[in-house]
Every structure is written in structure tokens, then in C-alpha cells.
Amino acid sequence: MYLSEKFLSISPSPTLSIDAKFKQMKKDGLDVVGFGAGEPDFDTPKHIKDAAIKAILDGKTKYTPASGMPELKKAVCQKFMRDNSLYYEPNQIVVSNGAKHSLVNVFGAILNEGDEVIIPAPYWVSYPEIVKINSGVPVTVYASEDNDFKVTPEQIEEKITEKTRAIVLNSPSNPTGMVYTKEELEKIAEIALKHSLYIVSDEIYEHLIYEGKHFSIAQISDEVKDITIIVNGVSKTYAMTGWRIGYTASNPTIAKVMSNVQSHATSNPNTIAQIAAIEALNGPQEELGAMVAEFAKRRNYMADRINKIEGVSCIKPHGSFYIMMNIKNILGKKLNGKTIHSADEFAEMLLDDKLVAVVPGTGFEAPDYVRWSYATSMENIKEGLDRLEKFLSELE
Numbered sequence: 196m197y198l199s200e201k202f203l204s205i206s207p208s209p210t211l212s213i214d215a216k217f218k219q220m221k222k223d224g225l226d227v228v229g230f231g232a233g234e235p236d237f238d239t240p241k242h243i244k245d246a247a248i249k250a251i252l253d254g255k256t257k258y259t260p261a262s263g264m265p266e267l268k269k270a271v272c273q274k275f276m277r278d279n280s281l282y283y284e285p286n287q288i289v290v291s292n293g294a295k296h297s298l299v300n301v302f303g304a305i306l307n308e309g310d311e312v313i314i315p316a317p318y319w320v321s322y323p324e325i326v327k328i329n330s331g332v333p334v335t336v337y338a339s340e341d342n343d344f345k346v347t348p349e350q351i352e353e354k355i356t357e358k359t360r361a362i363v364l365n366s367p368s369n370p371t372g373m374v375y376t377k378e379e380l381e382k383i384a385e386i387a388l389k390h391s392l393y394i395v396s397d398e399i400y401e402h403l404i405y406e407g408k409h410f411s412i413a414q415i416s417d418e419v420k421d422i423t424i425i426v427n428g429v430s431k432t433y434a435m436t437g438w439r440i441g442y443t444a445s446n447p448t449i450a451k452v453m454s455n456v457q458s459h460a461t462s463n464p465n466t467i468a469q470i471a472a473i474e475a476l477n478g479p480q481e482e483l484g485a486m487v488a489e490f491a492k493r494r495n496y497m498a499d500r501i502n503k504i505e506g507v508s509c510i511k512p513h514g515s516f517y518i519m520m521n522i523k524n525i526l527g528k529k530l531n532g533k534t535i536h537s538a539d540e541f542a543e544m545l546l547d548d549k550l551v552a553v554v555p556g557t558g559f560e561a562p563d564y565v566r567w568s569y570a571t572s573m574e575n576i577k578e579g580l581d582r583l584e585k586f587l588s589e590l591e
């Protein structure tokens with residue numbers, strides 16, 4: 196069959212497929228505990244749902260401008276001022292069908308065939324694939340656990356070639372939960388300026404932070420702001436993953452290019468979801484505070500307990516809702532005579548033997564780790580870690 200070589204090179208999202216397997220097992224009646232989720236286990240706050248219901252009843256069910264409703268762009272501009280002290284005009288904002296779609300637009304706008312994008316690993320699985328969808332070449336920089344899973348400016352600089360166009364930043368990070376400090380970001384920004392690179396700053400977890408403070412690299416200076424494209428959205432902050440609203444803030448030229456493409460590719464994001472997003476951004480924020488407090492409790496419990504279990508360890512994450520568990524000491528051990536060679540096999544055996552679903556780090560280019568999401572109840576977390584303990588105690 197004649198197919199696009201570019202599209203054939205794209206692999207399916209491993210996090211989504213693990214989650215799908217977990218959901219199927221659950222449907223089949225198995226007592227499975229899932230830690231693969233990339234979404235808050237909280238419901239979308241009622242006032243946001245009510246805004247959407249009202250929008251439908253009021254007949255707000257038609258097309259909007261392709262890059263988003265003026266009211267939503269205004270709410271996004273106000274959000275940037277309120278949360279990040281960043282001034283943007285509405286013509287710098289493009290609203291898309293989720294932050295993932297925003298990233299597709301971003302790389303589409305800034306890359307030509309063969310352009311390179313530096314992506315710090317462990318990374319969110321979609322970055323390299325989205326770069327490839329847009330004819331770019333992902334270039335991995337490996338951040339070690341010893342350096343809190345953060346890349347150093349020197350590591351970035353080593354990878355820069357004449358084809359490098361952009362650096363991806365994701366702070367707080369999926370999958371590591373790490374948060375870059377202002378000082379660290381200043382050094383990275385300096386390199387980006389020196390080599391005329393764009394900075395694609397994915398700040399989707401900015402409010403899910405338990406230690407330190409979120410700082411956007413665009414806050415450093417007007418010069419840095421001009422080369423930075425911020426990607427954000429309502430999915431994680433407001434438990435709105437299914438509503439599909441993300442947005443970017445960039446210089447107006449990039450925004451215009453993305454908006455032109457979007458006007459042909461998807462037209463506007465769902466009108467009702469846009470109205471819900473306005474309410475999310477402008478409405479009461481109490482439920483966000485309660486969600487963050489609950490995530491903080493779970494993070495403490497999970498990290499402390501993992502570090503008490505023999506053979507595995509983790510660094511306590513500062514943000515997002517993931518923990519990377521180091522399983523280096525487990526590789527090579529056996530369960531019922533079968534050797535665990537890799538994180539993939541670890542995750543598979545833990546799921547088959549103890550019905551616990553975690554995500555192997557292989558997809559994040561972190562082969563000695565598995566990722567646990569704590570976007571699940573404390574009861575599940577306790578049960579999952581009990582089962583992990585039992586699983587590890589049975590290894591030879």
C-alpha cells in the first residue's frame with residue numbers, strides 16, 4: 196500500500212496505549228490498579244460545566260474565529276498577566292484543540308525539512324513525534340537523576356548545530372515532576388539568544404507545583420519573550436482533559452502563521468469548550484487549590500514510601516503528578532524463573548502478576564525507570580504500593 200513515509204515513522208503514544216490496556220482490563224472485571232493516567236482524577240468543577248450547559252442552551256453553538264473567541268483570548272491574556280506578569284495582546288494568542296494540538300501548530304510554524312529540535316530527556320512522549328510530523332529532527336539531551344533530571348546549559352550547547360531551530364522546555368515536567376529555577380532558565384535563555392533559537396516552553400503543569408515556584412522563561416526579558424512560544428491549556432489545571440482547549444502565546448508573526456494553518460486544518464476549537472475555558476480562567480479558583488493540596492499529600496506519601504522499599508527509589512518531584520521510580524537494581528532479577536531485562540518487562544510483569552499498571556520509561560528515553568502517576572486516589576496508591584512491595588519481595 197502506498198503510504199507517507201513520514202507518517203509511517205510515527206509511533207503510537209505508549210502512555211495512551213497502556214492506559215487503554217488498563218481500562219480494558221478494568222472493564223473485563225479484573226481488580227487492576229492504574230497509575231498510567233495523564234489526567235487529574237477530579238471532576239471538572241461544576242461552575243465550568245454550568246457555563247458550557249448555558250452556552251448550549253443560549254445557542255452559542257456556531258463557528259468562532261479560527262484561532263479562538265476574542266473573549267477567550269482576552270481571558271488568556273489576563274491569565275498571563277495575573278500568573279506570569281507577562282503582557283500579551285490578543286493577536287499573540289492562538290487557541291487550539293488541546294496543548295498537544297498547539298504543539299503541532301508550533302512546530303509546523305517554525306520548522307522546515309531537516310531542522311533540529313533539542314528535547315531534554317526524560318521527555319513527554321509526544322515531543323519527538325510531533326517534531327517528526329512537521330519534518331523536523333528530534334535531538335535528545337539526556338538529563339540524569341543526579342542532576343534532578345534537568346539538563347545543563349553545557350549539555351544543550353554541545354548538541355547545537357547549524358540546523359538547530361528550537362529547544363523544548365517542560366517545567367514542571369512530565370514525566371519527572373522537576374521544576375527549573377529562574378537561574379537555570381536564565382542560562383538556557385542565554386544560549387537560545389546566542390544561537391538564535393526558539394524556546395518552546397510547555398507550561399501545562401504550571402499550577403501543579405508543591406515546592407518552589409513556577410517561573411516562565413519568557414519572563415526573563417522582552418528579547419527572550421520574543422523567541423519563546425509558551426504552550427499551555429486548561430486540561431490539567433482545571434481537570435478538563437476531555438474538553439480539548441490549549442493555547443499558545445508567541446510573537447504575533449508566529450501566531451498568525453499558526454492561525455492561518457488552523458483556519459484550514461480544524462477551524463475553531465469547539466465553541467462550547469471555549470466558553471467553558473473562559474469560565475475556568477476567569478471564575479473561582481478554589482477547586483484548583485483543593486486539587487493541588489490533595490496532589491501534594493499523595494506525592495509525599497508515594498515518594499516517601501517508594502524510598503522505603505528495598506531495591507527501588509525516587510526523587511521527590513516538585514510539580515506535575517508523576518514520580519519516576521528508579522528500577523536499575525531490579526533489572527536482571529527473576530520472577531518465576533523469568534528475567535526482568537527492561538522497564539518494559541518490569542511494567543508488563545507487574546501488570547500481569549499483580550494487576551498494577553505503571554508506564555515504562557522506555558518511551559521517555561529513561562530505560563531504568565517506570566513512571567507512576569498519582570492522579571489517583573490515596574486508597575489506590577496504598578494498594579498499588581502494597582502490591583509493588585509484594586512483587587519485589589517475590590523476585591529472586
Ligand code: PLP
Nearest residue numbers: 233293294295319369428430441
Ligand atoms: N504537554 C505535556 C507535558 C503533557 O503531559 C500533556 C498531556 O499529557 C500535554 C502537553 C497535552 O495536553 P492537552 O490535553 O491540552 O492536549
